[in-house]
Amino acid sequence: MSDRREIFSPEARRRAARLMAERGRLTRNGNGHNGNGTTLVLDPAKLARFEPARNRVAGQLVEGALPARKRRVERREILKVEDLAIHFGGVHALDGVNLAARTAEIAGVIGPNGAGKTTFFNCLSGLLTPDRGEITFDGHKLNGSPATRGRHGLGRTFQTPKLFGTLTVLDNLIFGCRTADSARRDYVFDPSLRRISHEERGARIARMVGYRGDLNVPAGSLPFGDLRTVELARALCGAPSLLMLDEPASGLDVSQAEDFVDLLRKLSDLGLSILLIEHDMSLVMGICDYITVLDFGQVIAEGTPAEVQRNEAVIEAYLGRED
Amino acid sequence: MTRRSVVRGAGLTLLTAFVLTMPYAMKWAGSAFAIDYGVIIGMLVLSVSVLGWIGEISLAPVAQMGFGLVVVNLCQEAGLPFLVILPLVVISSIPISLLLGIFALRLRGVYFAIATLAFAYTAQKTFFQEYLGVQGGFGGTDSKSITRPAGFVSSEKFYYLVMGSLLLMALICALVNRSWIGTSLTALRHSEAALSVLGHSPGAYKLFTICLSGALATVGGAYFGMLQGLVPSNYFQPALAILYFGFAVAGGLGSVSGAVVAGTAFGAIPKYFDSLSEGKLVGYDLFFIGFLSLGLVLWAPGGLADIGRRLWRRLEGEAPVPRAVIGFEEIDVRDSAAAAAEEGLATVEVP
Numbered sequence: 001m002s003d004r005r006e007i008f009s010p011e012a013r014r015r016a017a018r019l020m021a022e023r024g025r026l027t028r029n030g031n032g033h034n035g036n037g038t039t040l041v042l043d044p045a046k047l048a049r050f051e052p053a054r055n056r057v058a059g060q061l062v063e064g065a066l067p068a069r070k071r072r073v074e075r076r077e078i079l080k081v082e083d084l085a086i087h088f089g090g091v092h093a094l095d096g097v098n099l100a101a102r103t104a105e106i107a108g109v110i111g112p113n114g115a116g117k118t119t120f121f122n123c124l125s126g127l128l129t130p131d132r133g134e135i136t137f138d139g140h141k142l143n144g145s146p147a148t149r150g151r152h153g154l155g156r157t158f159q160t161p162k163l164f165g166t167l168t169v170l171d172n173l174i175f176g177c178r179t180a181d182s183a184r185r186d187y188v189f190d191p192s193l194r195r196i197s198h199e200e201r202g203a204r205i206a207r208m209v210g211y212r213g214d215l216n217v218p219a220g221s222l223p224f225g226d227l228r229t230v231e232l233a234r235a236l237c238g239a240p241s242l243l244m245l246d247e248p249a250s251g252l253d254v255s256q257a258e259d260f261v262d263l264l265r266k267l268s269d270l271g272l273s274i275l276l277i278e279h280d281m282s283l284v285m286g287i288c289d290y291i292t293v294l295d296f297g298q299v300i301a302e303g304t305p306a307e308v309q310r311n312e313a314v315i316e317a318y319l320g321r322e323d
Numbered sequence: 324m325t326r327r328s329v330v331r332g333a334g335l336t337l338l339t340a341f342v343l344t345m346p347y348a349m350k351w352a353g354s355a356f357a358i359d360y361g362v363i364i365g366m367l368v369l370s371v372s373v374l375g376w377i378g379e380i381s382l383a384p385v386a387q388m389g390f391g392l393v394v395v396n397l398c399q400e401a402g403l404p405f406l407v408i409l410p411l412v413v414i415s416s417i418p419i420s421l422l423l424g425i426f427a428l429r430l431r432g433v434y435f436a437i438a439t440l441a442f443a444y445t446a447q448k449t450f451f452q453e454y455l456g457v458q459g460g461f462g463g464t465d466s467k468s469i470t471r472p473a474g475f476v477s478s479e480k481f482y483y484l485v486m487g488s489l490l491l492m493a494l495i496c497a498l499v500n501r502s503w504i505g506t507s508l509t510a511l512r513h514s515e516a517a518l519s520v521l522g523h524s525p526g527a528y529k530l531f532t533i534c535l536s537g538a539l540a541t542v543g544g545a546y547f548g549m550l551q552g553l554v555p556s557n558y559f560q561p562a563l564a565i566l567y568f569g570f571a572v573a574g575g576l577g578s579v580s581g582a583v584v585a586g587t588a589f590g591a592i593p594k595y596f597d598s599l600s601e602g603k604l605v606g607y608d609l610f611f612i613g614f615l616s617l618g619l620v621l622w623a624p625g626g627l628a629d630i631g632r633r634l635w636r637r638l639e640g641e642a643p644v645p646r647a648v649i650g651f652e653e654i655d656v657r658d659s660a661a662a663a664a665e666e667g668l669a670t671v672e673v674p
Contacts, residue, residue, distance in 0.1 A: 126519075126520075127516055127519075127520070145519065145524065145526075146516070146519035147521075147523055150520050150523075151522040156520050163513075163517070164509060164510040164514065164517070165513055166509060166513070167506060167510060167513075171506060175518070176521055178503075178523075179521055234521070235521075
């Protein structure tokens, strides 16, 4: 049998291997699944590519902006979700979801399509009002409009990047910077950013996340990979304490995905709390400290990546079992 | 001197001369009343166009216009001078605008438009019919008409007052549009959700824009009262708002200069048309205006503003305007094999 760690259908493995060999690129949904719970491809080579990020010292990976020295960061619970529920008609999109996130950690939320992952993010960011449940963020009950939550340090990106297309990249970033200043928020990952102008700050954060293009072009003209990185930069410009990323690696090529993983790990090491929805199992298993698995709006498993991969319920509902 | 500065200088001079001499230069076509009327319609159309900044359509400007007229009447009865009346008119527009703003916070698009139409009909059927009556009375047979400010009694002189006000309104709108507020409104049109999670309140921007639009319409109504003297309630038929919306589209929705030009031209032309035809074609004016607007929108979907921009660039000897990025189309590439192929990414069909 192969040296792959997980169970997958032979046909899917053949196709993925063929396409990856042909293109030499990361497959967009090659590690995902189709929602039927039939396949999972966890390539050890890819896992190995992502895993070293855990052990690297902050400051070595990304040029320029981030502090080179790892700071001592306090690990504490920043987000606590209890009994969160919301329904749309007869569909219980979320039903009694509990979750906790800590500072300087990356928490993953995974599950089949329609499991309620994005709905969960929308409830956290205030775009949807849950039927019941309690969200505690940074020691306070989290309620109010999305804008209020954004000002309290809850940043997010979207499954489909939502940049302001006719505005320039820099203008997009300045929106975040203005919030950080008006809400008097410090940048967890680099407190020195507060002291520089919006323009300079936006440019530094854009370079930090790996955007190398022109800051003065309309955001709508960017290729998809850059849309992702600029949206991430915009969220970081808002000086969040908790960054929620909805499928941030989809559409990124191999080198972008590797840089992205390194960046996330580094930001986390510097104290930023990250909550991640992602279908790329190699990425999730490679960088997350803790994973929560949703299915039909309920938490079916949680734990470290190794625990989740062994969990029978997760294999049954999401990862899939070999024929 | 560059060609650009020469063209700009000449253009500005011609425009200034045209604006200053309009009531007299157009005497051959009719009295200055027509252009006064057009300028006031320009205010209304600007009010509608401004709402395009938040991507909404309001059919209430005519009702807001009516409230302006009522406020002027009350203030004149109280003997207040014009310079006090005008700020009061602006302030009085705020409660009505906030009321409409509540709709805007809850409703969007066609639902908001219908809500504003309902508001306009309610105001017309209750308040205006009761207050203005069929004679524009402010008190039946004892009606006292609204008067024009001292020094601006003749239609020609009144033109300079309303045109000055319209240009001031346009300047304020242009400055707002170029400020950070304008940038935020652009962002709001792209994605309200993205703007809000970034910590900016879309509601505040919406309320501001609705208040600005309401102030323009209410001041327009105040001037309308001064122009007409006695205004019956049927002058505030809510359906007229649809016509003004059409003018705003023909001018280029969201464009300040387009709204000013389209409103003034489409407001004044029917009056001149009536005058030139000696009243024989009264009733057909809106038909011709509708026909003209339709042709304009079909020919140049960006309206007069777009035509003006292209013409200006050509005069300045610059390259044609590159195709603008109109909005940001949200594409979920995960569902698009073609998009993936373009980026050289493989897609795998998982069985």
